[in-house]
Structures are given as C-alpha cells and as structure tokens.
C-alpha cells in the first residue's frame with residue numbers, strides 16, 4: 341500500500357501531464373493495475389499473528405433497505421477458527437471485500453429464520469467452497485434449521501453440479517458443496533481449541549425459537565444478541581461480556597416513517613412498520629443494560645431502520661446515556677487475549 345501511495349504522491353508532484361500519461365497509456369494502466377492487485381493480495385495473505393477475539397460486522401442492517409449496508413451478519417474469529425452468525429442479503433460481499441478467512445470457516449450459526457438472517461446462505465456456501473474450506477459448510481440453529489438447509493441444497497443443486505463439472509472434482513469436490521445442518525439447543529454448542537460457544541434463548545416473540553450466541557476465548561468474550569427485546573435471558577447471557585453486539589430499533593425513526601407512509605396513503609407499509617416496533621431492542625430500553633450486566637462495550641447492529649445520515653444517527657442514539665458504538669459494514673473489533681483492551685477500526 342505504501343508503495344502505491346508513494347507512486348500516487350509522485351504522480352501528483354509530476355503534475356497532471358504525467359498522471360494523464362499513466363492513466364491513458366496501456367502500459368501505464370497495466371502498471372497501476374499490477375501494483376494495486378499485488379498490494380491487495382499480499383495484504384490478504386499476510387500471516388495472522390493476532391491472539392484474541394476478532395469480530396467483524398458483515399451486515400449491520402435489517403430488512404429496511406440501505407444500499408450501503410448488508411443485512412444481519414457478524415464474523416467472529418478465534419485463531420484458526422472462524423464462525424459466522426447469520427447470513428443476511430449482501431453479507432457475503434462484505435466478507436469478501438474485507439478479506440474474511442473463509443477457508444477457516446467452522447460453521448454458520450443462525451439466530452432464527454427471518455429472511456434478513458438467512459438469505460445469503462447460498463452465496464456463503466459457494467464462497468467458502470471456492471476458498472477451500474476442508475469440510476462441508478455446517479449450519480447450526482434452532483429447530484427448523486434442517487428445513488432451511490434442505491431448501492438451499494435443493495435450490496443450488498444444479499449450480500453445484502456446474503461448478504464441479506467446470507472446475508473439476510479436485511478443485512471443487514462435490515461433497516463439500518452440500519450444506520450440512522445441525523439442530524442445537526440452548527447451552528454449550530462448541531468447545532474446542534480454547535473457544536467456547538454458548539447458545540441462549542432470546543425473546544423475539546412471536547418468532548420462536550430465537551437464539552443469541554456467546555463466544556469465550558482466552559479471557560475475552562463477545563455476545564451477539566440476534567433479534568430480541570431486552571430480556572432477562574439476554575442480560576444473563578451477556579453478564580461480564582467484553583462486547584455485546586445487539587440489534588437495535590429507534591422507536592422515533594420507525595414511528596416517523598410509519599406516519600409518513602400513512603400520510604402518503606401507503607397504509608400497508610405503515611402497518612408493517614408499526615408491527616416491527618415490539619420485537620427488537622428499543623434504544624430507550626438499552627440504558628442500564630451495560631451496567632446491570634457489567635458489559636464493557638455495547639455496539640449496535642441490525643439497525644431498524646438503518647441510519648443513512650448524521651441526523652438519523654443522532655436520533656437513533658439520543659436516548660442512550662452510556663457510550664455505544666454504531667456499527668457499519670466492515671467494522672472490526674479486536675479483543676487481545678487476557679486484557680481489557682477493545683480496539684475498533
């Protein structure tokens with residue numbers, strides 16, 4: 341990257357004429373292309389020397405559309421184990437654009453089966469298959485996960501055949517393209533290599549069951565709420581957590597959107613908006629959660645609605661007195677082992 345910046349700075353010094361010469365000649369274009377690609381690939385293949393929990397927001401939005409955000413998705417990496425929580429539309433693009441280590445993927449954990457949590461499963465399966473994950477993609481979730489996975493396997497059966505036919509069994513082994521499902525119950529669902537994952541029930545009524553997940557690794561902990569209201573179950577599961585990623589809803593913003601829809605005569609849209617008010621974490625109820633559960637840092641994702649400018653963001657967070665992080669796609673949290681530190685970038 342430094343090399344590329346130096347070239348651009350040098351071009352700036354040389355002036356517009358030299359810049360135009362590079363941009364408009366085949367050899368100049370090829371030179372810039374090679375530099376950019378080599379820099380990116382080298383960065384992606386750099387040895388991983390971080391010890392601790394790494395979290396990436398691979399989807400910060402909800403069903404309400406936002407062209408700059410994918411739907412629900414969180415990546416958690418602990419050493420050579422990578423897990424994904426939910427797979428909303430567009431999340432695979434965020435993962436690939438931000439260099440997610442798909443080859444290390446150990447499982448996809450579904451919180452529940454609303455479309456904004458499952459619609460990217462086909463893309464994730466293909467991307468991790470191409471990246472060389474050594475086992476079939478394992479999708480875990482509450483009762484119902486087998487049905488979702490069976491549907492995806494059926495829908496992508498022809499596509500799987502094309503991939504193996506085109507690239508060969510060696511490169512795209514047919515058996516690794518078929519998704520595996522595992523129904524889980526609340527409790528510890530994974531305990532290996534120092535990483536413990538615990539599933540817990542949340543309150544997304546009338547959607548049942550709905551889970552959240554807690555990750556504990558080398559003295560650090562991350563909790564992903566899934567879709568829920570603030571509940572005793574969430575508070576218990578998040579006790580002493582370093583980082584809680586929680587879904588979040590702004591009552592004021594949704595109410596204003598619903599009223600605007602009513603005034604414009606879009607009654608169905610207005611009713612759908614009012615219906616979502618009672619099954620997400622209302623930001624007015626967030627205050628005190630961090631203190632009650634002794635959570636070091638709360639971060640908001642699955643934004644309902646996704647904030648698209650500074651004024652929306654101000655309104656979204658104005659009822660929360662404690663410090664919270666509003667996430668965006670590609671945002672990473674780094675929790676070094678056995679420390680109190682949380683780095684965000």
Ligand SMILES: [Zn+2]
Nearest residue numbers: 452454544567
């Ligand atoms: Zn939901």
Ligand SMILES: [Zn+2]
Nearest residue numbers: 402454456567
């Ligand atoms: Zn959702």
